[in-house]
Amino acid sequence: MLTQRQIIILDALIRLYTSTGLPIGSKTILTETDIDASSATIRNELVYLEKLGFIQKTHSSSGRVPSIRGYRFYIDHLVKPQAVAKDKMQVIEDVLNGHAEQMDDIMHQSARLLSDLTSYTAIVLGPRAESSRLTGFRLLALNDNHVMAIIQTDSGAIENKVFRLSRPIDESDLNKVVNIFNHHLVGRPLTEVARKLAADIPLLIQKYASNSMDVYMSLESVFSDSTEDRFHVSGKINLLDFTEDMDKQKLKSLYSLLENKGDLKLLIDHISQDFDVKIGEEINHELFTSFSLVTATYEVRDHGRGILAVLGPTSMSYDETFGVLDVFRKQLTHTLLNYYLE
Amino acid sequence: MLTQRQIIILDALIRLYTSTGLPIGSKTILTETDIDASSATIRNELVYLEKLGFIQKTHSSSGRVPSIRGYRFYIDHLVKPQAVAKDKMQVIEDVLNGHAEQMDDIMHQSARLLSDLTSYTAIVLGPRAESSRLTGFRLLALNDNHVMAIIQTDSGAIENKVFRLSRPIDESDLNKVVNIFNHHLVGRPLTEVARKLAADIPLLIQKYASNSMDVYMSLESVFSDSTEDRFHVSGKINLLDFTEDMDKQKLKSLYSLLENKGDLKLLIDHISQDFDVKIGEEINHELFTSFSLVTATYEVRDHGRGILAVLGPTSMSYDETFGVLDVFRKQLTHTLLNYYLE
DNA sequence: ATTAGCACTCGAATGACGCGAGTGCTAACA
């Protein structure tokens, strides 16, 4: 267990290190806190904190730097989410309330804003309603061999895709397909849709609309697009600011990882608490040893829950990040409820 | 005027510098060419080339490095576009012929491939038919207050956008708008469409469908999206490989410039020759002093002309870049003719 | 338990030094 003084020292050390980026020595702590003791006493405490693994030295005669364990303690017990400045607050409200036409726009703007305000990299994932249902399906013949498929769900997603058929379109064939879909898929939960689409539907089409197997093939991809999670990543370039000592190859890997849906999924998909922080090795990926991933979820009633994430250096300002994220999760809940309501 | 030997020396110097990245001295040139002379003679020639401004020294006793003027001469007279290897050729064909559903996909894939194959940054702009016409316009009521607008042009572009109305949709109002559009815009060249959309159309709507002014407002943005150029940029991260000595702030500016449509337009919009190279200061933008921009156009008959661009260091391999670009322009012409044909 | 004092450590900055690649110039040569 830590004494009050040890906690103050740890807290001060982390804040000082976060703002200067330099290892912190006993004298600095002395002048920057109102602890009533000498530097020697603080040194003794530092030795103790180091033994417990909260801090470490970069070399034998250097000041101390927080360890993962130290950050963990800080985040679990000492973080004070920082209030977001009025003007920034205003920007967030303005941008997210500026009525966006589509879900993706809102998510995209959120990611951009979040990375701008934090100067880190932001990842935003739209609300996922486990229970959302397919509410609409249409096929629209655009011309002789282009068809547009439109899919709607009750989570507000509207997905569309144009595809080309190798032979001229037969309206009655299309209608058969639409009928089959309307009858077997529309109104069902997306999970069920996905299952049926792979199993029952091809059989039905084979039986009642065998001319339209090619339409079916194209449709499969439309549906998989629409059920797939859409990750919005912004501020990848900010990685430059906190990867100065990282070699170029790693930086490139990291960059392309952030463009890969599968990797992003592994990174933040499982999050379920309101707030969560993974520090360095806790992320469990060799590329991320010097990063922290701060995640927050936001709820949009029965439209599901979305995820916000900020990727920054382990030495990031958690106070500020928590503050910004908190504003975002409230604002997004509000914005999206409006979006669904209208 | 340069003698044959001086040309050989300049050519060798540029090739050597491109492949090593190091200043080139007289002895190196001696061993790497079959010039029958001593290093002293070559030194004399180097002095001459330097006087003419084709090469320069990095410091008083260093080897020589090509100057912009030298590169200019090289590109105008000495470049030998390098044949693209069989296997790469195959990849290009496979990817670009793999039937894409939409124009944007083809452009996007092209940019990705082009940046991968060159290791530089690629910019691709789809064919722009000055004369293309609006061939189709539809409004589709998706539900009580969501409408999808679909626009087609004879250049193959199919643009769609979902927008929201603040009040429940009245089908007959929509029909009025569609009628007005069909009557006054469909079949006309896009240039005319743009003009009418700003001038005549609002008056007509005011007169015959005054309830639908809000629909009109939303539609304006759909049209402007569809006529706007779509720049596809890929491989921005490759900038890291040739900006080692650039400061971070500039790199960031450069990066965000490449995400800005307006800036990209200034950069490559005016290109009209088959091939064009701008070297360093020739680009006329302070951020680009150490870069070269190699551009090529490709023609798709009466569907217009598109642009391919590669942004790399001034010391890039022009031979290779020209080779790759040449394959792309031919392949894209072919791929897009097919696309429009089907 | 605290603290003054002190020897010790080590990174970072500084400067001296030599190496070597490359140059320009001169004088001799074909």
Place this chain on the structure above:
DNA sequence: TGTTAGCACTCGCGTCATTCGAGTGCTAAT
């Protein structure tokens, strides 16, 4: 007149020694 061997000179770069100072741990006194 063009070419070349020879040579003194330049300058970036890497190495090494030195210094400086911030910071530490330990000891002994309070």
